[in-house]
């Protein structure tokens with residue numbers, strides 16, 4: 001039966017109108033599209049769209065305080081680790097991106113943007129749910145300047161019209177400019193292994209569930225040259241395995257909930273269950289590392305990272 005971690009099943013039972021079209025390619029769903037728990041798999045593009053389609057109120061509630069409280073999301077060192085990780089990411093991207101301003105779409109609390117600014121690079125983040133010195137409360141479609149790079153770091157899957165956002169973003173790139181996208185890989189080994197309990201389904205916040213082929217073919221269709229694809233760089237690959245393995249245990253403990261601060265947790269979790277989840281995570285880690293090596297070697301890891309460049313001159 002459904003344990004505390006099966007948010008997918010819980011969301012799929014929401015009383016709301018079913019999703020009628022693919023959020024990625026716009027195809028109107030019919031009998032040929034496969035119905036999964038909480039999502040519909042498009043028979044044309046192979047991308048799954050969350051169903052039912054959440055209302056603004058439902059999304060507002062899903063992003064409410066428990067998800068991103070001002071006191072920080074994770075307990076103990078978690079928030080420090082997150083900041084350090086974002087700083088490392090900014091450093092790596094700073095080294096590979098062409099010089100000039102960077103647009104971070106779905107900037108969250110602005111950690112990545114601030115890390116760019118600290119390195120002396122002009123950077124602006126877009127985030128409808130936040131504010132800050134380098135944050136604009138806008139959608140990417142409302143932006144019209146030219147950028148050396150546009151980044152969607154685990155944000156594309158949160159947008160209501162991700163295909164349109166990506167197309168607009170490609171048009172914002174200066175010649176030679178770079179698009180960076182990191183999203184969960186919905187056809188990865190871990191996605192298949194954990195099914196409805198896979199961490200990165202994250203309904204209803206994730207509205208599309210992309211495959212590498214759908215993402216890459218769309219990026220190429222926008223006239224961009226794919227320069228690098230990684231199934232590890234997008235992060236959360238090892239954690240996806242550990243979380244999934246722990247969730248397979250009796251009682252389906254939710255590791256993600258266990259590491260969050262108590263105010264940020266979705267459901268009340270007693271100390272015993274929390275300790276059980278954390279202990280299981282430690283035991284699962286070596287197996288998760290092996291699974292990660294296998295998954296990444298098979299070029300089918302839990303996340304897809306794509307770096308693509310707009311040609312310097314149109315020929």
Ligand SMILES: [Zn+2]
Nearest residue numbers: 022025042045
């Ligand atoms: Zn589609």
